[in-house]
Amino acid sequence: MSVRRACSLAGLLAVLSVALPAGAPVSAVQHAHASYSTRETAAPAGLTVDITTVTPSALVPGEQLELSGTVANDDTQVWRKVQAYLVISYDPLATQGELAAAANSPAESYVGDRIVEIGRFDTLGRLDVGDTSTYTLRVPFGVLDISGAEGVYTVGVQLLATDVDDSRSTEALARARTFVPLVDADRSNPPAEVDLAMLWPLRGPVLRRVDGTYVHGAALRRSLEPGGRLRRLVDLAATGGDTPLTLVTDPALLDAAEDIADGRYGPPAPPREPAGGPDQPPQTSTDEPSGPSDVAETPTETATDDPATGQEVRVSPAAGDWLQDVVNRFGPNDLVTGYGAPDEAGLAQAPRVAAAAFRAGRATTRALLGADPGTVAFAPGSVDAAELAALGGPIDDRLAVLSPDHLTEQGRELGPVLALPGSDGPQQVLVADPSLAAGGPAPDDPLSALQVRQRLLAETALLSLGAEDDQSRGDAPPAAAFVPAPQWDPGLSWPSADFFSGLQTPWLRPVPLDTLRAGAVATDSDVVTGDGPQDSAGVVDAADALALTESSARLVHRAQTLARILGGDPGLARWYDAAAALGMSSYASNDADRRLEVTRATSGALAGQLGQVTLDGSSFVILSSSRGRFGVTISNDLDRPVTVGVRLQATSTELRFEAGDPVTVGAGERETVTVDTTVDDNRVTTAQAFLVTRTGQRFGNPLVFSIRTSDIGVVVWGVLAVAGLIFVAALVRRIVRRVRGNGGGDSGGGPRGSSPRAAA
CATH class of the missing domain: 1.20.1270 (Substrate Binding Domain Of Dnak; Chain:A; Domain 2)
Incomplete structure (x- = not known):
């Protein structure tokens, strides 16, 4: 045993003398460093360290292991003689359970002994307050203190330094760790290859105000600009080269990027400026009070006037660059989520909203992507077979993504893609183990590009090694799907990670998603348990x-x-x-x-x-007979013409109306519609008039009125008829009498107009 090994073991035994009960077997002491139950006390130092590169990404017998990263002095004091040491676990992690426990273990958990041979550690020297530096550790494979068994090793870096009082503790002042698998490619039987399909999420919360600007718009804009999360994801995907990658894009994010790039916000037909000026909140209905107004973000660079509100809003050309890169990268096999990454369980209960979400998504993808891509739906924390059917559709269109926790043990063994019975055809389900994208252990950023890649390699290595012992699969190769969390951020150091190059290992074979889907295993819906991850994101309170x-x-x-x-x-x-x-x-x-x-x-x-289009008229209508007409007035206070109709309804079936076809009313104008009415009795009847769309859909407040007929019309016509008859009779009588009078004069032979007496 070397002096270094003896000293390290002595220190370890001192710690274990407290951690282990008296009489513990020697084997427990010898291999206690492989467990994560023993902790070192965290030193209250302000030094931090991270790991940005691991080369090669997996241990290879005969090749040296290289780690590099950055060191920062965030303390209030100077640190001198700063040194970085590599540590590695002696025994590998052999199961997914052990790997998960290691990833979730405290940052101070014991990993292994420091390699202290000269030339194997890196001396950084003095670090003033606020200074940063870099380290590189290169250790030959033969010098690594490991058992050599296949599996996943925990490797890390620890810092030692001297403080201003010239004291130097043997406890690590800062540490970082990650995973490195070991699968021997030179053995007689090569490792089983794991077919890996990778989904690449371009998602994020999008919420649009009534004026078209975005809640948290500044944060959304920054995420699209250089250095932002969404920008990093697109740039990282671009380094994948020929690696099969399936983009998963939210159409709402594409719309938001276009709005931010162009500075155009609000609906195509903005509402009329409310009474009181543009600073007043919009008029709302009484049954749906609006919340307090939001304040738009203050512009810092290019600005323009919002056509909907007149406010200054930020315009970011970088958002347009991001959108163009996504459009250029998007291929026929890429997918989109529902518009806004909807709560699929909620949509299943709201068919009208589900249809609207589908229309919105389809309109956006056609306008911006020029395609109708397939869609992917992510199951909530719990889902039963019926809800699962609502998530999907035809086999070639919609894919539902589940966690293994959603399935029975039998279902988990069937493979990463299942075909379940569905109302519109087989429903394809992608079973994505979230562990593959869960990232690395603390204290380093667990979701950095490097940590996510190393966890992915670790999980697939164990899957490969386990497949060799699993004879039940026959000739079917092991397969898995990599689906990162919706808010995954690969971090600022993603270029150093060399993410995709590190996936070139003997046991891993990236394949298109369609390759896995082509091998979907048909099964019954009873493999879906209804349970799911207890900490699932995106589960909305009932x-x-x-x-x-x-x-x-x-x-x-x-x-x-x-x-x-x-x-x-x-x-x-x-x-x-x-x-x-x-x-x-x-x-x-x-x-x-x-x-x-x-x-x-x-x-x-x-x-x-809608309340600016109204219907007015008299509250009481009197008809002079059983048939008549009256008018109602349509007022349009909108800034655009509207086409509406009028429909009427009475409490009595004896009353019938005909208002004609819909009419077009210009902006700010009024139009009177004549209503033809038929009444079978003369009682007072209550009726209502409604505004309707061209398709007959009612809207707005109804006009309520009373209507009746009056008998005065019958009397008047009767009197007129009698008077007419009397007049005609008198006229006839007069004519007859005159005719008779004229006939008597002619028989006397005297001149016209002379009397007989005068003639004599």
Whole structure:
């Protein structure tokens, strides 16, 4: 045993004398360093260290292992003689359970002995307050203190340093660790290859205000610009070369990027400026009060006027660059989520909103991607077979993603893609183990590009090694799907990780997603347990989900009505379809109150616009007979023409109306519609007049009025008839008498007009 090994073991035994009970077997002491139950006390130092490269990404017998990274002095004092040491576990982790336990273990957990041979550690020297430096550790394979067994080793770096008082502790002042697998490619039987399909998420929370600007718009804009999370994901994907990669894009994010790039916000037909000026909140309905107004982010570079609100908003050309890169990268095998990454369980309960979300997503992908890509739906924390059927559709269109926790033990053994019975055909389900993308152990950033890659390699290495002992699979190769979390950020140091090059290992074979889907295993729905990950993100509280569902459905109804009276404006309908879908986003699990507030405000604004088209008329109508006419007036206070009709309804079936076809009323104008009426009795009857769309859908407040007929009309016509008869009779009598008078004069032979007496 070397002096270094003896000293290290002596120190370890001193620690274990406290950690282990008296009489513990020697074997427990000899291999205690392989467990994660023993902790070192964390030193209160302000030095930090990370790991940015691991070369090669997996241990290879005969090749040296190289780690590099950065060191920062975040302390309030100077540190001198700073040195970085490599540590590695002696025994490998052999199961997924052990790997998960190691990844979740405390940052101070014991890993292994430091390699202290001269030339195997790196001396950084003095680090002043705020200074940073880099380290590189190169250790030949033969010098690594490991058992050499196949599996996954924990490797790390630890810092020692001297403080201002010239004291130097043997406890690590800072540490970082990750995983490195060992699968011997030179053995007689090569390792089993794991077919790996990789999904690449381009997702993020999107929430749009009633004026079209975005909640947390500044953060969204920064994520699209150089150095931002979404920008990093696209740039990292571009380094993949020929590695098969399936983009998973949220259409709502594409719309947001286009809006931010162009500085154009709001619906195509913005609402009229509310009374009181642009600073007043929009008119809302009484049943859906809007929340407090949001303040738009302050512009810092290029700005323009928002056509909807007149406010200054930020314009980011970088957002347009990001969008163009996504469009250029998007291929026929890439996928999209539902619009806004919706709460799929909630959509299943709201068919109208689900249809709106589908229309919004399809309109966006056609406009921006020029395609109708397949869609992917991520199952919530719990899902049963019926809900699962609602997540999917035809086998070539929609893919549902589940966790192994959603399946029975039998279902987990069937493979990564299952074909379950569905109402519209077989429902394909991708079983994605979240452990593959769970990242590395603390204290380093567990989701950095390097940590995620090393965890992926570790998980697939164990899958490969386990497949050799599993004879039940026959000739079917092991397969897996890599699906990172929706908010995955590869970190600022992603270029150093060399993510995709590190995936070139003897046991890993990246394949297109379609390769896995082609091998879907048909099975029954009873493999779905209804359970799921207990800490699943995107699970919306039941009460919040119900409120969002009702408000979003009301928004869709009002938006469709407005679009119809404005001539079926497809742009307007699409804009409000998107607003309704965003209200039911799975991100509502984090901001349900805000989404409900914005959804209600948007719905209320629609109610205000519909309320500017009104119907007026008399509250009491008297007809002089059983048939008659009266007028009602349509007023349009919108800034665009509307096409509407009038429909009437009475409490009595003896009353019938005909108002004619819909009419077009210009902006700010009025139009009177004549109503033909037929009444079978002369009672007073209550009736209502409604505004309707071209398709007969009612909207707005009804005009309530009373209507009756009067007998005075019959009397008047009777009197007129009698008078007419009397007049005709008198006229005839007069004519007859005159005719007779004229006949007597002619028989006397005297001149016309002379009397007989005069003639004599």
